[in-house]
Amino acid sequence: xxxxxxxxxxxxxxxxxxxxxxxxxxxxxxxxxxxxxxxxxxxxxxxxxxxxxxxxxxxxxxxxxxxxxxxxxxxxxxxxxxxxxxxxxxxxxxxxxxxxxxxxxxxxxxxxxxxxxxxxxxxxxxxxxxxxxxxxxxxxxxxxxxxxxxxxxxxxxxxxxxxxxxxxxxxxxxxxxxxxxxxxxxxxxxxxxxxxxxxxx
Amino acid sequence: xxxxxxxxxxxxxxxxxxxxxxxxxxxxxxxxxxxxxxxxxxxxxxxxxxxxxxxxxxxxxxxxxxxxxxxxxxxxxxxxxxxxxxxxxxxxxxxxxxxxxxxxxxxxxxxxxxxxxxxxxxxxxxxxxxxxxxxxxxxxxxxxxxxxxxxxxxxxxxxxxxxxxxxxxxxxxxxxxxxxxxxxxxxxxxxxxxxxxxxxxxxxxxxxxxxxxxxxxxxxxxxxxxxxxxxxxxxxxxxxxxxxxxxxxxxxxxxxxxxxxxxxxxxxxxxxxxxxxxxxxxxxxxxxxxxxxxxxxxxxxxxxxxxxxxxxxxxxxxxxxxxxxxxxxxxxxxxxxxxxxxxxxxxxxxxxxxxxxxxxxxxxxxxxxxxxxxxxxxxxxxxxx
Numbered sequence: 001x002x003x004x005x006x007x008x009x010x011x012x013x014x015x016x017x018x019x020x021x022x023x024x025x026x027x028x029x030x031x032x033x034x035x036x037x038x039x040x041x042x043x044x045x046x047x048x049x050x051x052x053x054x055x056x057x058x059x060x061x062x063x064x065x066x067x068x069x070x071x072x073x074x075x076x077x078x079x080x081x082x083x084x085x086x087x088x089x090x091x092x093x094x095x096x097x098x099x100x101x102x103x104x105x106x107x108x109x110x111x112x113x114x115x116x117x118x119x120x121x122x123x124x125x126x127x128x129x130x131x132x133x134x135x136x137x138x139x140x141x142x143x144x145x146x147x148x149x150x151x152x153x154x155x156x157x158x159x160x161x162x163x164x165x166x167x168x169x170x171x172x173x174x175x176x177x178x179x180x181x182x183x184x185x186x187x188x189x190x191x192x193x194x195x196x197x198x199x200x201x
Numbered sequence: 202x203x204x205x206x207x208x209x210x211x212x213x214x215x216x217x218x219x220x221x222x223x224x225x226x227x228x229x230x231x232x233x234x235x236x237x238x239x240x241x242x243x244x245x246x247x248x249x250x251x252x253x254x255x256x257x258x259x260x261x262x263x264x265x266x267x268x269x270x271x272x273x274x275x276x277x278x279x280x281x282x283x284x285x286x287x288x289x290x291x292x293x294x295x296x297x298x299x300x301x302x303x304x305x306x307x308x309x310x311x312x313x314x315x316x317x318x319x320x321x322x323x324x325x326x327x328x329x330x331x332x333x334x335x336x337x338x339x340x341x342x343x344x345x346x347x348x349x350x351x352x353x354x355x356x357x358x359x360x361x362x363x364x365x366x367x368x369x370x371x372x373x374x375x376x377x378x379x380x381x382x383x384x385x386x387x388x389x390x391x392x393x394x395x396x397x398x399x400x401x402x403x404x405x406x407x408x409x410x411x412x413x414x415x416x417x418x419x420x421x422x423x424x425x426x427x428x429x430x431x432x433x434x435x436x437x438x439x440x441x442x443x444x445x446x447x448x449x450x451x452x453x454x455x456x457x458x459x460x461x462x463x464x465x466x467x468x469x470x471x472x473x474x475x476x477x478x479x480x481x482x483x484x485x486x487x488x489x490x491x492x493x494x495x496x497x498x499x500x501x502x503x504x505x506x507x508x509x510x511x512x513x514x515x516x517x518x519x520x521x522x523x524x525x526x527x528x529x530x531x532x533x534x535x536x537x538x539x540x541x542x543x544x545x546x547x548x549x550x551x552x553x554x555x556x557x558x559x560x561x562x563x564x565x566x567x568x569x570x571x572x573x574x575x576x577x578x579x580x581x582x583x584x585x586x
Binding site: 021024025028029034035036037038039061062063064065 | 213214215381384385386387388492495496498499571574
């Protein structure tokens with residue numbers, strides 16, 4: 001695992017911080033690498049802007065902040081507007097399909113989208129959208145083995161919600177697994193896909 | 202002795218520095234904290250308040266920092282290991298009672314998760330600008346110990362070390378964290394209790410009739426007795442004799458105050474922990490601590506990639522300062538570069554010890570963020586030229 005900078009951003013209450021904790025924990029406890037997680041501390045509350053940063057590596061991490069993320073996960077339009085210019089060229093952008101409309105993107109961006117909130121609602125609890133997102137991230141980023149991520153989720157959520165969160169993870173992961181070949185094999189198709197959901201990208 | 206296993210959360214965790222500090226305190230045996238929670242240190246006591254009742258301990262949220270910083274000292278004299286946690290504005294208010302702890306030789310720990318100042322400054326953003334305050338903040342002459350962790354793992358390890366030093370030297374120990382280290386989350390390994398050394402309280406073994414609270418035998422650190430055990434003792438912030446009774450004379454003052462300072466200074470080589478890398482043939486040595494040491498490490502690696510011989514010297518203990526080692530290094534290094542999140546505090550110590558033998562370049566930062574590695578790199582290149 002090369003040094004990989006990840007930023008996750010959205011509204012307070014979407015589970016942004018917990019997603020970052022799960023990814024960091026998966027990397028440094030269950031996957032055997034290193035992870036440093038930091039979060040923005042400001043007057044954030046439920047509904048306000050919220051972001052977390054995770055750095056993953058095989059080596060100990062020195063500088064704790066993300067400067068140009070390799071991977072950006074956004075779950076709100078505000079987060080997209082604020083953070084998408086930071087994304088590295090040829091970076092990976094993961095968006096919540098129903099909450100983010102994509103416009104200009106840095107050079108060579110690989111874009112993936114998932115209706116995480118809708119999937120979570122289908123499972124009966126909107127709150128697990130972050131676990132759907134982590135599952136989707138696991139599949140499309142391919143950095144961490146899914147077992148590590150599942151263990152990290154099981155370790156991070158209250159016992160009563162473990163099963164539900166793991167189901168949410170699996171749904172997101174399956175959605176991501178299906179999305180990978182679609183994007184990898186045919187980049188034009190990706191744009192059609194994006195256009196279909198994002199109202200004229 | 203070893204840590205009490207009931208307080209030790211043995212295992213591999215993903216914790217932020219504040220939570221790791223709390224676990225370090227519980228591992229060290231702290232069963233009392235009084236606090237007035239303040240950003241960015243709140244998470245330490247938030248966790249402690251949730252955890253310590255299950256271990257038979259107490260957290261009290263006091264009315265202000267003055268109360269917080271003295272209630273814990275009452276707990277210590279009642280037999281507990283105790284600490285408080287704060288940030289800049291609260292640290293300023295606690296200065297009076299840090300002096301009281303130094304004067305009464307109350308073993309205790311003050312955690313300061315540093316944020317931008319002065320005054321209320323930058324509540325949610327980092328600084329390292331309370332370093333001189335930690336050493337000199339209370340009035341009068343006294344010795345203290347201050348430690349600077351640079352990761353959540355060290356927040357755990359050095360909190361235990363802080364309690365151990367407090368007990369060993371009967372002195373208030375400051376754990377000088379910063380907002381970044383406090384709020385960053387990383388892997389923290391908590392070993393089994395039987396692998397963790399805890400320095401026990403220096404409790405007297407004498408019968409009550411023979412006990413003098415401030416009598417010392419050679420090592421300059423008196424033995425303690427606790428309230429309610431049948432020992433007569435008197436604790437006061439006034440200058441006192443071996444009985445603990447006030448004595449307002451020049452000889453009493455001289456004897457007591459010199460001992461308070463010397464009990465730390467004479468053990469400075471043992472207390473002054475640091476980490477070195479490639480300093481022996483270095484043309485430039487970068488001296489840093491806390492989060493800045495990690496940013497500096499990146500700058501050092503960039504400079505080495507350009508063929509520069511750069512050494513790293515990381516302060517783990519800030520006070521007492523590792524004077525001997527810096528003097529030695531000054532004999533053979535061309536320059537020191539000292540980045541810190543303030544406008545020049547620990548750099549003064551380096552300058553003093555370099556004694557004009559080598560150049561000293563500060564890399565200041567007013568706080569609110571961390572240095573850019575390139576800024577430290579530039580100073581290294583300038584120092585090497």
